[in-house]
Amino acid sequence: MWDKKSIAILGATGSIGTQTLEVIQSFPGHYDVKVLTTHRNVDLLARQVQRFDPQKVVVADASREDRLKSLLANHPVEIYSGEQALSQVIDSTPLDLVMVALVGYSGLMPTITALRQGLPIALANKETLVVAGDLIKDLAAQHQVEILPVDSEHSAIYQCLTGESLQSVEKIYLTASGGPFRNTSKEELRNVTPAQALNHPNWNMGNKITIDSATMMNKGFEAIEAHWLFDLEPDRIDVVIHPQSVIHSIVQFTDGSMKAQMGLPDMRVPIAYALAAPHRLKTHFERLSFDQITQLTFEKPDPEKFVNLSLAYRAMEQQGNMPCVLNAANEIAVQAFLEEKIGFLQMPEIVEQAMKHIHHITQPGLDDYIQTDQETRAYARSLITKKTSA
Numbered sequence: 001m002w003d004k005k006s007i008a009i010l011g012a013t014g015s016i017g018t019q020t021l022e023v024i025q026s027f028p029g030h031y032d033v034k035v036l037t038t039h040r041n042v043d044l045l046a047r048q049v050q051r052f053d054p055q056k057v058v059v060a061d062a063s064r065e066d067r068l069k070s071l072l073a074n075h076p077v078e079i080y081s082g083e084q085a086l087s088q089v090i091d092s093t094p095l096d097l098v099m100v101a102l103v104g105y106s107g108l109m110p111t112i113t114a115l116r117q118g119l120p121i122a123l124a125n126k127e128t129l130v131v132a133g134d135l136i137k138d139l140a141a142q143h144q145v146e147i148l149p150v151d152s153e154h155s156a157i158y159q160c161l162t163g164e165s166l167q168s169v170e171k172i173y174l175t176a177s178g179g180p181f182r183n184t185s186k187e188e189l190r191n192v193t194p195a196q197a198l199n200h201p202n203w204n205m206g207n208k209i210t211i212d213s214a215t216m217m218n219k220g221f222e223a224i225e226a227h228w229l230f231d232l233e234p235d236r237i238d239v240v241i242h243p244q245s246v247i248h249s250i251v252q253f254t255d256g257s258m259k260a261q262m263g264l265p266d267m268r269v270p271i272a273y274a275l276a277a278p279h280r281l282k283t284h285f286e287r288l289s290f291d292q293i294t295q296l297t298f299e300k301p302d303p304e305k306f307v308n309l310s311l312a313y314r315a316m317e318q319q320g321n322m323p324c325v326l327n328a329a330n331e332i333a334v335q336a337f338l339e340e341k342i343g344f345l346q347m348p349e350i351v352e353q354a355m356k357h358i359h360h361i362t363q364p365g366l367d368d369y370i371q372t373d374q375e376t377r378a379y380a381r382s383l384i385t386k387k388t389s390a
Contacts (some may be wrong), residue, residue: 005275006094008035010086010110011101013044015206016150016267017122020099021048023272027281035089039106040064046071053077056093058085060106087113097275099150100125103208104331105373110131112366115139122274124150126218126225131324132369133228147229148274153222154229155270156248156261164253166231173250174222175242176301177265179214182243186305192344194337202285209332211334212308215347216301220312224323227316234316239309241299246288307348311355321361321372328376329354350383 017036024031033052039060040043049057049072056078059068065380067083072079079211083106090098090113098114099122100107107125114121116139119311122306129136147217149155154175161169180199181189197214198207211241212218216239223237235311245265250257263269264286303310315326333347342350354376361368 002258002365004030004032005096006032006034006093006095007019007099007275008037008090008093009033009099009101010090010107011039011099011103011125011199012036013041014050014101014103015037015209016101016271017099019050019268020101020271020275023268023275023281023283024052026283030281031275034093035096036087037089037102039103042071042104049075049077056080056089058082058089060086077124083109083348086110090114090119091117092118092290095119096121099274100128101150103127103206105131105304105327107385108369111136112139115143115145118143118145120146120148120273122148122150126151126221127327129225129228130221130327131373132364132366133224133323134319135366135369136169137228140327146277148277149229149272150267150270151222152265152267152270153249154225155273157226157230158293159261160249160251160259162232164251167253169230169232169236169251170254171236171238172226172232172253172311173240173252174219174226174231175245175249176216176219176239177213177245177382178243178301180218181214181305182241184305186345189305190345194340197337197344202382207338208331208334210339211347212330215308215344216306217308217312217330217347218300220309220315221327223309223312224316234313239301241301242297244293246293246296247277261309262288272306275359308351311351315355319362321358321364321368322355324364324369324372325355325376327350328373329380331379332377332384341384341388346387353383354380 009017009020033054035056038056039057042059042064057079060083062081087110097120100111102123104127107128111128117295145352149158219239226237247260247262248256250260315322329351333350336342337347358376
């Protein structure tokens with residue numbers, strides 16, 4: 001017997017949010033969408049409200065509130081605005097699950113609020129664990145809350161570990177497509193444009209995540225996320241490039257056996273798994289056909305070309321507030337690259353300089369993370385200003 005789940009989708013107008021609603025739409029009677037949020041795409045949010053009839057909506061960019069109100073003038077829904085409203089609606093709405101599909105640091109505080117409310121989290125926002133993994137894990141344990149990974153790689157690991165003991169895990173392998181520049185030389189990367197970097201070969205993602213994939217920072221974030229999700233030290237987390245994106249990740253056990261989760265590169269599959277866990281939904285998504293697979297190949301990432309991956313491992317080993325520095329500097333660098341203020345190879349340069357400059361705190365609390373984030377962003381912006389004025 002299926003118990004209908006009341007759901008909040010934070011970041012409903014982004015890539016993960018829209019695909020989550022697509023999955024929900026395929027299973028009428030299974031889910032009740034209570035909360036939808038957007039950063040500023042109020043036109044799409046208004047259309048989603050008409051279709052899913054949530055109780056509350058939030059536009060984080062308060063300057064878009066009037067536009068949203070005009071679009072929903074004839075629809076009975078509570079409208080909120082501002083970043084703090086993301087946490088407020090979670091705090092005040094009866095829910096069974098919160099899908100955190102926000103991009104970047106913005107996912108941290110709503111996730112903390114949900115955990116304090118004892119609400120299970122479907123986590124598509126890897127930066128939350130990157131920024132404050134120890135704090136998030138402590139809150140989840142304290143309130144006995146499950147964190148269900150939505151990233152295809154972590155969902156794969158999660159599924160491979162079902163019925164297994166973490167003590168029997170020797171190593172995990174996070175697979176990476178290699179992005180659009182797998183066969184591009186480092187010298188050629190100097191002249192890469194945002195349009196070229198946004199042309200991912202396998203996955204349909206938002207701009208920020210797609211750039212992170214091109215620099216392999218995304219895979220570095222995933223390694224840090226895996227460290228917290230599965231209690232694994234950095235030397236037990238490996239990254240392997242698998243251009244076909246058919247094997248989504250692998251677990252190697254102490255007896256030498258390995259488990260892999262496979263499927264087409266379709267984010268709706270891990271989304272559906274997180275929404276229904278511990279059950280599986282009967283979906284009608286396209287299936288993997290072995291008749292169409294001519295080869296599955298693997299290779300090691302080039303650390304000299306993909307410097308961000310090395311920086312992420314360095315931050316994971318240093319721990320404390322250093323992953324928070326990594327994330328904040330990267331968010332500023334990616335935005336500057338998208339705005340064509342800096343070049344592709346200058347992104348890791350800014351991140352590395354920030355990691356050297358910002359004071360390392362070994363045991364940070366929430367206030368330390370907030371302060372670190374603010375200081376790092378200011379410092380990264382100052383570096384970009386110097387580069388653009390040089």
